[in-house]
Amino acid sequence: MELTDTVWEIIKSNSNVCDGKVWYGVKSTKIFCKPSCPSRIPNKSNVLLFTNLDDPVKCGFRPCKPCQPINELVSDEIWVAEINYILESYYDQDLTLSELALLVHGSPSHLRHVYQSKTGLSPSKKLMQIRMDKATKLLQSTKRPISDIANDVGIPNNSYFIKIFKNIYGITPHQYRAKHPN
Ligand SMILES: [Zn+2]
Structure with a gap:
């Protein structure tokens, strides 16, 4: 279904009509919501509209935790999968905990708590x-400068x-590259 101005206004105003x-669904996060989701x-260019509840799931979208678009509680496991998707997609950006929380529709403290208890890692540790x-893959597969x-x-x-890098691997990126020629 095409995203008409009327539906877009409904989404923007969080109306439940x-x-x-x-x-x-939001293409950049692969999360889908009810129009009333706060x-x-x-x-707007990232929004896909669905008129059948089976479609977002078929297209690889996951339900939003706060608005529960399938009228079922979204499990912590699914939420962790959403968080991992965002971390894998946006690791190259300045991704703070509060920005991550906005993208996965939760509060920063709740996010950190759930993520840590399910994975044993804090979100920032996982991001690192x-x-x-x-x-390491770029060091092995390219000759680009370390700073790049x-x-x-x-x-x-x-x-x-x-x-x-040195904390994790025990050697510098230069040494890593020398040890792993491509
Ligand atoms: Zn939502």
Whole structure:
């Protein structure tokens, strides 16, 4: 269904007049909501409209935790999958806990608590793991300067990047590259 101005106004105003008839998915986060969901208003260009509740799930969208678009409690496991999707998609950006919480429709403290209890890691630790994992792949597969790679994985501060890298792998990025020629 096309996103008409009327439906867009309903989504923006969190009105419940269309609840149960249409659902909207946000392409950038792969989360879908009821029109009345009070979460942050997405970019209009990222919005996909569904008129059948089976469709968002078929298209790979996951239900929003606060608004429960399938009228079932969203499990912590599904929420953790949503959080992981966002971490994997936006690791290269300045992703703070509060920004992450906005993207996955929760409060920062609740997010940290649920994530930690389900995975044993804090979201920021998981984000750092993803960044370092991407960095090792770039070190092996490219000849790009370390500072470029640091920037590419979301850590613009090169010396901070080197410090964290060394903490995790016990060697510097230069040494890592020398040990793992492609
Ligand atoms: Zn929602």
